[in-house]
Amino acid sequence: MTAGTNGPSREQKYDRQLRLWQAHGQKALENTSILVVHANATATETLKNLVLPGIGSFTLVDGKVVDGADAGSNFFLEGSDIGRSRAQAAAALLAELNPDVRARAVVADVEKALTVSPELVTQHNIVVASSLPQHILLPLAKLCAAENIPLIVVRAYGFVGHLRIQAVEHCIVESHPDTINDLRLDCPFPELLAYANSFDFHALDNMTYAHIPYVVILLRCLEEWKSKNNGALPTTSPEKTAFRQMVTSLKREGVEDENFEEALKGVFRALQPTKIDxxxxxxxxxxxxxxxxxxxxxxxxxxxxxxxxxxxxxxxxxxxxxxxxxxxxxxxxxxxxxxxxxxxxxxxxxxxxxxxxxxxxxxxxxxxxxxxxxxxxxxxxLIRTSTIESEYAEPYAGTMADMPENNVQYYLALRGVDAFYEEHKRYPGYHAEEVESDIGLLKKSCTAVVTKMGLKNVAVSDDIIHEMVRAGASELHTMASFMGGVCSQEAIKLITGQYTVLNNTFVYDGMRSVGAAHTF
Amino acid sequence: MTSFPLPDRNRDAALALGPDKWRSAVAKKLLMVGAGGIGCELLKDLVMAGFADIEIIDLDTIDVSNLNRQFLFQKQHVKKSKAHVAKESALRFNPNVNIVSHHNSIFEDQYDVAWFKSFDLVLNALDNIPARRHVNMMCRAANRPLIESGTAGYLGQVSVHLKHTQCFDCEPKPTPKTFPVCTIRSTPSTPIHCIVWSKSYLFNLLFGKDEDESAMSSSADDDAQEIADLKREAEELRNIKNNSQSPDFAKLVFEKIFTRDIERLLTMSEMWSSREPPKPLDFKKLHSEMKKMKPLPTGVDRNMKVWSLVENFHVFTESIKPLAQRLNEGQAKDSEFSMSFDKDDDEALDFVTAVTNLRAHMYGIELQSRFKVKEMAGNIIPAISTTNAIIAGLMVLQAFKILNNQYDDCKNTFLVHGGQRTQLICGEVPPAPAKECGTCQAGYFTLTVDTAQFTLSDLVDSVLTKDLGVDGEITINESGRMIYDPDFDDNGPETFENLKITDGKRILVLVDNDEDESKNHSINFFVIHKAGVTPYELDGDKKIPPRHKAKAPEAKRLLDDEVEVSNKKSKGDGETVEVLDDDVIIL
Incomplete structure (x- = not known):
């Protein structure tokens, strides 16, 4: 549907976001087609935040049918959808959010769909996968890496959130530093120098003197310094002090000196040689x-x-x-x-x-x-994240010391949960009658993960094992919404090429409200 | 697919939190202030989490530019009440919850301390500081926990305000930027000076109630003669305004503000001794050039491209007509009718953009696109759904902690950029209150009296001195007016009624003791009128914290703020409040 037919214009509707990522960011978003694997709450919340600002199109793949828990945790599935395809039901409601977005649902077993038709992946520019079992995730990640399609893996599990970005090569032009500082005072270009030299300091009246831009003051002082010091800039501490005194000595008695104060504040920056980072x-x-x-x-x-x-x-x-x-x-x-x-x-x-x-x-x-x-x-x-394949390679060569202890534990516990799933084909604590026996089984799985990773002096604590089993693979809407927000935020950074994306893992401990980032 | 042991829509929430904690939390009653960007997310999250007793209040109506993130609203809802539509949308996805919506200002007297006390937790999803401060104060008075939120672009924060932690006022807020009158009226040097002149001065003089000087401040530095001249100019403009039905209205206004006033300014030669003087504009010349002008770009370009001088002239003449017509039509029905600048009013924005640029041109200041003028004139802060989703989610996580009395687990949480700050989400333990805070280091009482009988002396002698045992010099204020101090006790015998201290009013008492700082107090009384009550009923915690005077200006500021709050209140709604969209407080 084209914008402007009856409805509000795109610019009116997108006014607030255009001020953040500008027209070229919006164009990048509108040219993006995203593949979302699984129609759980985390995935649909992610999609919501991409459909609202007008992503070009999305494909939602899921083979499951809606059950009661889905309707409870997923805003985009209703009680009346129970028994219908999750992908179809969610895609329909998501599409209602924004008529500019093309929506597609693929009703198919995820594992089969991804192995039988890899073009399902390669015809998209970015992929989001939520709560995929390891044996489906790893081949998907490998395919995305080979095709340089950014992949975000995201999950809300009880009160734990996990997000992993795999971007083989992501180039950022607009990284949005706090300030852009490029005045070239140490190496002025001819036009700048000529302008600075056009000021006759002695001839200026007091009013004009108080309004000489500090850039001109510093340039003139630096030129004078260089002429007295064989073209060298002040580098040592006494030289810098002498240079500051030189600037101060130019202040005029009884004349407002805000510009000279700015010059003195600017000395430090001005003396940093212009060079390439x-x-x-x-x-x-x-x-x-x-x-x-x-x-x-x-x-x-x-x-x-x-x-x-x-x-x-x-x-x-x-x-x-x-x-x-x-x-x-x-x-x-x-x-x-x-x-x-x-x-x-x-x-x-x-x-x-x-x-x-x-x-x-x-x-x-x-x-x-x-x-x-x-x-x-x-x-x-330039960001080149490691591949998910290498993260799962054993043993793990890095250290996780930069993460708080609990976040490390949750990361390992989630890996244990995945290993548990591969072994038992169900999530721990999923059935109330098996909670007790699953605690022991999950502990085993976690220990196996830690051992395989080759981590020393690390064990997942009993408390956290209990917590994970008690969560029973539940997807709390609050956590799903929060992680969906984080996931879509990073997706927009990847799509627009603006701001620096996370490299590459985020683990959120919702019990203690502590987030941690780590580079695998 | 295996069947669930708990095929219940709240299975996941109950499992993750533990059934008892979940049940005790969601049984609580919540107040949500604001149903905008964060509010839509928050309401969805609360209802999905199982909360079933929620009141929402918002005075705003839905605008097209909300639709990119406020997903409970659709285009057919534009111009309808945010609070009511949010409620209806939420009920559609879960009809089994009790939601009460108020399309109203939170400053209204009916939202009194007793009303705030009827909630277990208050969640702010607001877009302006005065309303945040008001809710914060009411939460202190009602002794209710508050969760505060804000976003700006990719940044955001959630803070928790409990009895033993910082309140919203503990950290001083930046004051709104003001400019000297002469800079705005005679010697602008930046685009924002021209924008302030267009929207706060000219627009109001032509179409509004009268001059809005709030963004301008005069100081002793300003030339008294110059100020007098400016006053005379404004008077001339008011006279021209009476000709707003004339076909020559555009020309009359133009020649006054862009020709004659500038020519007069040029005669003040000392003003231009060290400045480039402005160049007046010529209506006839621009008018003839306009006939040769190519049509103005349409669509996105009209908004994004900077218009040429003659294009600005064209837009000026085109936009002033319908604005004048709207004023005349409005005044025909109601002689008190007036307009105020609204960034979402296309004609008003066209007018302000054109005037800004015509003025900027005269002064050699860079011209701006309509898009940019809107951003600066409307104080627009970019808002997106991703950030709102993150912030609302964090608020609900904190709500669960507070409602289960896990106060030690509460955190203030900040969403920061990626990049160098790799954490994405940072948390901190909510800091202790600032000792000198005039809002939380204060006493709060509900005082029920018969206002026709109860006198100011009764308050001083019986309530303050005898009942509360205060010891020091007493100063009493109501809505920014001082009604009693040690040197002014004339009002003592007067009844509350005579002093216009009526039902719903708040009295602020300051107690100063030079010898013992611990006896300095700020005490608030919310007055309830009940005929026949003798002598009075006092409800509140009599252990009043001392008011530290470490930062002397703070106490003064409190009084200033009283004026501010009462002004907002008297004008009724958001019009006087700076319109920020989901703005951020401190980052």
């Missing part, structure tokens, strides 16, 4: 040797173009072109903004020309996309 440098290094084919995505084309740009510009990245707010008169501030913006535009044009040459076949990245890349070039992030 090691993580960004390694991305550029990889891009330099990467062959560009028709399949190469724009991130790598632009990274390669920027690498060439850096080589031709004495190791400098394209200018971000952003000037922070500062004490200044409007005219000087606008002038300063223009100087930075013009230089940034020039850099973008150069990078765009290189990128267009590099691109094979298609037209390559647009000017707009290039500009975004250049503005964020100093904050590029």
């Amino acid at each position: 090691s993580k960004v440098a390694s991305i550029l290094e990889e891009a330099r040797t990467k062959p560009i084919t028709a399949e190469t995505n724009n991130f790598w084309i632009l990274a390669k173009a920027v690498a060439e740009f850096v080589d031709s510009e004495n190791g400098k990245l394209p200018l971000a072109g952003v000037v922070p707010d500062m004490k200044s008169d409007t005219e000087s501030f606008v002038k300063l903004q223009t100087i930075f913006r013009d230089k940034a535009h020039k850099d973008v044009a150069k990078v765009h020309a290189i990128a267009s040459n590099l691109s094979v076949g298609a037209t390559g990245p647009s000017l707009e996309e290039t500009a975004r890349f250049c503005k964020n070039a100093r904050n590029l992030v």
Whole structure:
């Protein structure tokens, strides 16, 4: 259905989110088709949060029929659905949330569907799987890794939440650092230097003097310092103190000195040499040797173009072109903004020309996309999570010391629950009459997991074993809704390529309200 | 598929929590304040968790821009009450619960201490600080636990406010930003200055009750002569407003604000000695250029692209007409009719965008897109369903703890970005109250009297001195007006009725003792009128905590806030409250 027919326009409906991820983020979302495996509460809550903002389409796969507990924990299944297909019933209600979204239900046994038709997976851009038994999850994860389709595994089990992201390669341009700092005061470009030199400090009246932008003050002081010190910047502590004194000495008696105070605060930043962060440098290094084919995505084309740009510009990245707010008169501030913006535009044009040459076949990245890349070039992030297969490889080589003890225990207990399922084909505590006997069986499964992982001095405590058995594979709606929120939030970060996604595991202890992240 | 031993819709909830704890929690009565972004999620979570006795209150109606996350509402519900529609939607998925909805302001007198006491737990899902502060105070007065929430983009937080932990007021809140009058009226230097002028000054003068000066503050620095001139200009504009039915209305307004007023400003040469002077605009010139103008872009571009000077001129002339017409039509029916700026009113937003940009152009300030003006003029904070879902879920987890008296297990929880802050969710034990907090380090009482008989001296002598044993200088305030202090006891013999202290009012008493700080107190009395009561009935905890004066300005602020709260109340609804969407408090 097209937007605007009778209903509210897309922009009106999506107004609030457009302010967060902008039109290009929305476009990425609308071009996404997601596969969701299992129509349990956690999965449908995840989908709800993706259907509302207008994801392109979803496919929900599930072979089960709705029972009483489903209707109790799943908002998208009603009492009247009992006996119907879970996938069909949930997809229908989810589709009602947003007529812009195409919905599809696949009623089939998940294991069979995934093995018989791998294209069910590969025709989607992202996969969410909830509460999959290990023997179905591992082949799915392997397929997703091979095809570089991001996969999020999520589960709410009693009061425990678990989420694992597998993204073989995820490139982030807009990582949204708190501030972008790229003033180049240590190595001013000619237009900036010329502007700073255009101020005749002695001739200015007091009013104008109080409004010299601090950037100009620092540039002039640095130039003077360099001329007296063979072109070197202050580096040692006494030199820095002397430099600060030099800035202070320019204050005029009886004249408001807010701009000079800003300059003094800016000294520390100004003396940090403009250089490329090691993580960004390694991305550029990889891009330099990467062959560009028709399949190469724009991130790598632009990274390669920027690498060439850096080589031709004495190791400098394209200018971000952003000037922070500062004490200044409007005219000087606008002038300063223009100087930075013009230089940034020039850099973008150069990078765009290189990128267009590099691109094979298609037209390559647009000017707009290039500009975004250049503005964020100093904050590029590349995430390559480990595979789920390697997490399950035995023994586990890493340490989990960065997680609180209880979260480690819950992680291991969930692995034990999965091992229990593989052995007994049911979840511990699922049948009330078996609770007592299942406690011993789950303990065995957990011990086996810990032993296989090769962990020393670790055992899942009896309390946690009891808790897991008591939970009886229950999916508490509150936890499902919460984990669905976390899962969809990370999915949106993956889809839009904005903000840094979790790498790669999140375990939530809902009893103690403690979350923990860990990189497997 | 194996059959369930408990084929019950609450099987999972009962299993996970333990049947006894689950049962005792869901039997409790809850109040949910706010049925917006967080509220929709919260109501769904509460009902799905098995809670069956819930009241919801929200004064707001549904807007199109809510539909991307407030999933209990659909497009046919636009303009209807959020509280009522949320209730109806929730009942559709579980008809067996008792939900009462109020389409009303929580500031109304009927929501008194006794009403708050009828709940076991209060959950705030609000979008503005005044209402949050009010509910916080009422929860203190009623001695009820409060769970507070807020989101902004990908960030969010849930905090728990119990008797022994920080209340919402313990941490000082940022005060709303204000600008000097002269900056707004004569020497703007940033887009926001132009926006404030358009929406708070011009829009109100032309279409509203009168000038809204709340976003402007005058200080001694401002030139008195300049202020007088500005007053005269405003008066001239009021006169033009009387011509709003004239076909020349757009021209009259334009030439006044963009030509003559600017020309007058230019004569004040000292103002421009160190500033670039503004350049007045010419109506005739722009009008003839407009005839050659290509049509304004439509759809997304109209909102996202920055309009040219002549395009802004065009939108100005086009939007002022229907606004003037609406004013005239409204006033024909009701002479008191007026409009206030609403960011979701397309014509009002067009007008404010165009005026902002025309003004920015004169002053050499960067022009803005309609989209951006809306964000700045409406204080819009981005809101999405994912964050709301996370925050609402965390609130319910805390609710289970509180309702099972597991106070030591409660946590304040923060949702943070991924990236460097890898935890995603951070928790902290709720901090202890701030000793100098004027809200929670205070006494709260319900005072039942016959207001026609009971006097202020009765309050001072019988209640405060004899009954509560206070020892120090007494100052008494009601709704921001001081009615009694050591140097002003004229009101002593007056009855409450004569002093307009009627049923539902709150009196704030400050007790100061210079020698013994532990005898300083803040005491609140909620007055209930009952004819024939003698002498009075007092209900509340007589162990009143001392009011620490470590931060002297805090005590002053409390009085200022009294004024603020009463203003909000008198104007009735959200119009005067800054409209923030699910905003965040402190992060």
